[in-house]
Amino acid sequence: MKYMFILLVTFKILKKLTKIQEAMGFQTSHATKRIAQPIFIAKEESSDANSTPIQRALSLNDNNITNANSISSCYDSWMAKHPSALHSFDTLMKAAIGKKIIVFLDYDGTLSPIVNDPDRAFMSDEMRAAVSEIASYFPTAIISGRSREKVKDFVKLNNLYYAGSHGMDIMAPPSMSVGSSNIEHCDMSNSINGNEVAFQPAKKFLPAIRELLRRLENEVKEIEGAKLEDNGFCISVHFRHVPEEDYGLLEEKVKCVLEMNPQFHLTEGIKVMEIRPSIEWNKGNAVEYFLDTLGLSSSSNILPVYIGDDRTDEDAFKVIRSRGQGYPIIVSSTPRETNAFYSLRDPSEVLIFLSRLAKWKKYSYSSRPLKLG
């Protein structure tokens, strides 16, 4: 009996000790031989040196999860400042009643997801149908960094307006109200059925841009992965597929060509350097230009909606902000400094937003009593 009591006490003490060890961060093996080891040592033992590619991939995944978690908490506080345009949809539409909505859309990263090959940034049929429906209800314009022809080729819709080269190549209705300094840039000869005319404020730079492109082709052809894209009035230098160790060389070559052409300057986008003429014209000016030619510029009753993901879209957000009318909406799944009021995570949310906007308009038209029978 005495021995039984001693055994019981020993067992209880051992159990308590194990609990204390676990609380201190020691792992207890469930094998017959109980070995306790600190958790951090257990992690160090499976370090890179002896791990297989899959383990390394999995540990990268772990990192991603950790990052994703920290990004997600930042994202939540960012979202408090730039609420989801989907969650706020009813509020947005309440303020839109009786106003004329005009829709401006960026292309890459907004209507089509960002992909590795810029030539394959296709738009889904669903997105095309949604944009087409939107354009049937509201004046709609696509404002892209691509050349106007290229973006039109991707979108394949005729019921909306297009601006390429970050707004430096616009096809818009002819209007006499456009400021006289702008009229000189209108190319009446380049009109579509007399309904639209080309507005190209950087036209005089065209010969120099062609020459710049030729030089750049020569300079970067030996850099593996570097890709030039002719965007009409701008040139994109994609470095997505350039090995990191060649970044410096590519930058040096681009800067060298630019030094010989000081009338151009460099801006940055998503894994791309963009060369553009140094004129005071950007996507924001393009928004103002469209509003002007549509005869809506001085109306107090308009509501421009601009959706874009790129740094160059910030100029348009600023214009809408400063007008004090409308909704600048950024497409981003990570927190970013922005002039936009609202946000959407990615093109799939843009699709939902556009579909809801079209439905909202349709519903407001079809609010007549239903015909029965």
Ligand SMILES: O=P(O)(O)OC[C@H]1O[C@H](O[C@H]2O[C@H](CO)[C@@H](O)[C@H](O)[C@H]2O)[C@H](O)[C@@H](O)[C@@H]1O
């Ligand atoms: O104003 P946007 O319509 O957003 O055009 C900006 C640039 O978009 C394209 O590049 C970006 O998308 C590519 C395809 O997803 C991607 O591969 C690239 O890394 C991105 O930077 C376009 O190719 C550029 O010329 C535009 O300037």
